[in-house]
């Protein structure tokens with residue numbers, strides 16, 4: 182027994198904290214920092230939180246923006262995105278695309294690390310320090326709380342090695358808060374929601390899941406602040422000794438120095454990775470995407486949309502993203518009710534098509550009430566009616582080497598070039614993938630893409646090109662424009678397969 186230290190009934194107390202526990206603790210700190218920082222970045226791209234899925238500005242329960250809808254012009258949701266300082270966000274500015282990549286990458290490693298930790302916790306018997314085995318811990322924890330709340334410290338004998346309040350808090354963070362963040366995160370994926378519409382409903386809808394995920398983030402921040410404060414208040418030498426060397430009678434000064442050094446290194450890595458992301462967004466995107474792309478692709482091609490909302494659930498208000506076309510060519514079409522509009526279908530096809538709206542209307546129809554998920558975070562439910570994309574594919578007969586369909590728009594992206602997006606040809610035969618010409622039983626309104634827009638219900642909104650001019654079948658998108666698979670991929674580092 183170590184002199185003067187509380188006797189601990191288990192042999193564990195003599196063993197101190199094992200190396201794997203100390204390692205997983207610091208790896209956890211490292212990735213949680215990334216999750217918090219990139220979470221702030223994601224939030225900033227649509228800085229309003231809702232309790233319902235009709236994300237009308239003004240009906241949010243909290244907002245982190247001073248911007249309000251202008252009354253004199255169309256307000257696209259990109260106009261709502263906020264710049265954030267790289268001190269707070271990963272990587273900073275308005276890099277939603279990269280922020281998401283950091284978030285997913287960190288989540289992947291954080292979950293892996295968490296699994297290793299939990300497995301070893303049970304394999305080693307260390308779980309006994311965390312999981313209460315008697316209800317008496319509740320009154321004990323309340324007593325400890327009162328002690329702290331009246332600005333006293335519990336006696337050393339209360340720590341074996343954790344005091345009851347600490348033990349309960351740690352157990353709650355590991356076994357309740359962390360899983361809660363994972364399940365509320367999953368409820369925000371459009372591919373998961375499209376395939377299992379009941380799942381986000383468990384949380385009261387997609388926006389509620391987003392709000393709850395945010396509250397989870399606040400809980401994590403509160404825990405981190407309190408935890409760090411108590412580490413410092415209850416004896417930094419002992420505590421750093423535990424978490425660095427696994428023993429608190431080791432060289433305590435060295436332990437504190439190493440602990441602070443470790444935190445400084447972690448902060449420096451955040452700074453360095455933010456800076457490199459802002460400096461070289463494209464290479465960073467491609468690097469970060471390597472481990473997460475297989476998951477995104479799996480979700481994209483492994484899920485089908487089975488959405489069927491009731492007419493009563495249709496959003497009374499549906500946001501607009503993307504500035505409408507301004508070319509004389511398009512305005513001419515619009516003025517003449519799209520009489521002379523022709524959808525061109527070409528590229529790697531046996532039979533190029535040139536279809537008028539009448540011809541499109543004469544084809545089989547698909548009607549669906551679905552939820553739109555913008556990558557920025559807002560949603561809206563609407564009824565869409567149009568031609569199943571599979572119908573077009575059947576008619577134009579793609580060549581064997583055709584793998585992607587490029588949708589070219591009449592409108593321009595923020596770089597001033599025609600908006601385009603690619604989808605894998607396999608998504609075309611999903612029954613709810615359609616070329617929509619009606620929204621909520623009216624001809625597609627101009628701001629929403631008249632005369633024709635894509636709906637791919639397992640994907641994020643940016644894939645659903647509005648004001649479609651032409652569909653081109655290609656083998657690969659790498660030689661188109663910047664080669665990333667679409668306007669938003671080229672300009673904003675969004676991911677080509679967009680199921681999350």
Ligand SMILES: Nc1nc2c(c(=O)[nH]1)N[C@H]1C(S)=C(S)[C@@H](COP(=O)(O)O)O[C@H]1N2
Pocket residue numbers: 499500501502503504554555556590591592593594600628629630641642643644645646647648
């Ligand atoms: N041509 C074009 N299509 C586009 C966009 C755009 O900027 N240009 N924005 C996309 C994005 S990011 C979203 S969320 C949806 C929004 O559709 P809505 O304006 O009908 O709500 O359109 C997508 N289609």
Ligand SMILES: [Mo]
Pocket residue numbers: 502554555556557642643
């Ligand atoms: Mo979007």
